[in-house]
Amino acid sequence: MQTFITFALTVFTGFFAIMNPIANTPIFLGLVEGEDIRTRNKIAKKATITAFIIVTAFIFAGKYIFELFGITIPAFKMAGGILIFYVGFEMLMSQKSKIHTPESADQSDSIAISPLAIPILAGPGTIVTAMNFVTNADYTHIAIVVAMFALMIWLNYMAFYSSRWIVEKVGANLIAVVGKIMGLILAIIGVDMVLEGIRLAFNL
Secondary structure, three states: OHHHHHHHHHHHHHHHHHOOHHHHHHHHHHHOOOOOHHHHHHHHHHHHHHHHHHHHHHHHHHHHHHHHHOOOHHHHHHHHHHHHHHHHHHHHHOOOOOOOOOOOHHHHHHOHHHHHHHHHHOOHHHHHHHHHHHOOOOHHHHHHHHHHHHHHHHHHHHHHHOHHHHHHHHOHHHHHHHHHHHHHHHHHHHHHHHHHHHHHHHOO
């Protein structure tokens, strides 16, 4: 039992480092700027559920998915890094793109899929982390990984769901400043993911 508890804590720590709900909240607020409460909650729910489905699928069949489509980890990291950099750059520069200011309800709803669900929540780092934990693992350890990931998804959903309260308590101006800071951090993370993909691709 002690071994399972230790493993669960290790998995939770790994996921928390990648999917920090506190750090993701300003990102969410920046992406849903101008949306009403109902739409924000819908986006939060769809994003977290989609991220859970994606990562769970990779936990059980990641190796086969990569082999089926000929996807490599370096390519996945570079593609995800470019998308994260793009989102971070727009947040930093306060540009009103279609991602930030969708023209229709359908486009607004698509925010939940990209960039929230993937690559922010279910990005290369999250997927690779999950796959590493289940490599050569038995069913009990796989169940623990899924449970810890579900807990982390729930924490992110609660952070997104409470974003209105955070805005009211913290203030729009401070949120805007934090959003720019998070945009810079996202851009840096994106560049780092691209560099990591290059290093893996060329064994540097």
